[in-house]
Amino acid sequence: MDQAYVKIDSVSKVFDTFSGDRVVAIKEISFDIRPGEFISILGPSGCGKSTLLRIIAGLLKPTGGNVSVGGSPVDGPIKGIGFVFQKAVLFDWYKVLANILAPVELAGLRKRDYVDKAYELIRLVKLEGFEDKYPKELSGGMQQRVAIARALIMDPEILFMDEPFGALDALTRDQLNLELLKIWSEKRKTILFVTHNIPEAVLLGDRVVVFSERPGTIKAIIPIDLPRPRTVEVKKDKKFGELEVELYKLIAGAHESEIEESKRKGRD
Template structure:
């Protein structure tokens, strides 16, 4: 089976010679939940945007479903740090926005949009405007929007970073529940070690800028994940391993 994502020797240097990413090289299997972990400013979001086709690499190549990424792709869904919902559109209309942008038939996707809202437990708010929703509810809507056109790949850029701790934990559980149903390939950016361990099948640790992939580990915890797992010795062994890797400059 071919890999869903192949990042091959990718680097990014901005104008003025600022090197954000020196080299990134990794593969993501179909249906895998992969987290990119590292300190703020290390280039995690830059790498994610290059996978999305929203930013061109300075060197190297990226392939998604065996096709080289040369620009934005319709088979990719993106969830940003902020929900970025249009304030004048209802929740349902916000979810259906990618359908309109991709010039797909709205009637073909309206049922899917409502089903996603139901799965995310915000279907009662389909006719509401974004200002009537809590922060966690807005981010659930953003996840539904990213999934509405049935992309093969879901890219998530610290989507829960602005939420309080309790809401963040709940959103992690909701995300895993949705992922378990739809089995999308996920690349998830975070600077939270515990979040990375809790969500992921595998974690890649990025070094400080100019970034490389300095360390990786499979997370062999059983699924479905539960909050009680975070108290287990095995969970905290992974947390300690990743923390040591980051503190040692990604030298395990």
């Protein structure tokens, strides 16, 4: 790929645990990401998805391989990223507006320079009228909207989303998926989106990177050539169903091989 923005080259991570065990979290992961691309990362829990995200963001050092972003090698926390986790982790004692401005405050910049931006984001994530509410007054979905706005306030080039909608009910998840697509088409950030929900991975992604069971390796990279902009209508597309089945098979295949492996071990 000639237009790589993020280059992930043979990245591995082994954790040495306190009990003396070595956990191979991910093993020789390589792929490139184009600028503005939406990458879904799909895989069973514990296969190293969060580990890979933290390595790309420079929050964790790999034990093997290299990552570069925008042509520069990653060797410490990289600037210009936004992170959204499964739990919104907001400051309870800050209202919505102050929560969205928190990264500005932490960076030691002047909040008043970012207030217009914060209001623009409040509109974008559909929280108009809730600026003065405290997190505890908001639903889980609304708290996640605040977390998304907060992640965008410093205008990051890359947005890392680690199962951001995993704790929400199905309807709220669908709604936020569609809104995330609108935000992405407006802002054109490069997005790395971790999920273990197949329809979500297909609806959102330009490509779906499928992880194996731990140690996480890449099982397949599936291009999602469904038309954009995507609305809920895309789910009626025959292609959508075919892609879902293909991904189910890849993921189920991982489970089957695990069963085979445990049977084999049982025989030894």
